[in-house]
Amino acid sequence: MEIPVCIEIQSVSKRYKSSQENSLTDVSIDIACADVFGLLGPNGAGKTTLISILCGIIPPTSGQVHYYMNGSQISDAKRKSKIGFVPQEYAFYQELTPRQNLDYFGAMYNISKKRLEVRREELLEILGLAKSADKKVGTFSGGMKRRINLAIGIIHEPEILFLDEPTVGVDVQSRNAIIRYLQLINESGTTIIYTSHHMSEAEEFCKHIALIDHGKVIAKGELEGLKAANHVSSLQSLFINLTGEEYRD
């Protein structure tokens, strides 16, 4: 049985107003429902730009993005309540505690007080933040900050979750906790689209990938199939084979 498409990206190009060049050129990708999809590529490839377009934060210069749920296209308004976004930058208030941050962002999604309380405590527990739930987030380690960033992005139980480098700068323990939790919510049906520079993590985590370089898709498909077709045994080798060794400064 064919898995239905959840996000259809059609010929998306982006040129920022201040720029002479495209940051994305003619990007077309289909992402299946309940997939773990990796958007991978070197620095400056266009990954954050693409995620920002998919989340509706910035518009494409040309091209279209369609979202589908239960086989039907959904409106932009409906899409907003269905998606979650965990950005690369910390998106919380340093002066507030994890409980206060989660209450604040939960209220923005109009979650009922009762449901929010349950969801908040559940996330604090699962992500190992319960003991520090009443301390200011500004005093936290990098790993704890990444985990609270994740908790905020999923407080409203999104069906589609975008994560931009969710494990950057964290230790192995926090990385494992984050990936384990993401695997858990994927198993219960959440579609995950994520970027990372951590190739062994992406290799373990992603089912399908798109490799982007200089704003263009240079490879896409099922990860194992791409490795076999390129005669390599690891995602890192595939990445180097297709994007080369030179710096992207």
Ligand SMILES: Nc1ncnc2c1ncn2[C@@H]1O[C@H](COP(=O)(O)OP(=O)(O)OP(=O)(O)O)[C@@H](O)[C@H]1O
């Ligand atoms: N607001 C902006 N205005 C102008 N150019 C931008 C803007 N944001 C990004 N760019 C440019 O668009 C290109 C793609 O950047 P983007 O941040 O999407 O890449 P990335 O793949 O996420 O990189 P990284 O892995 O370093 O985070 C780069 O050349 C970048 O300089």
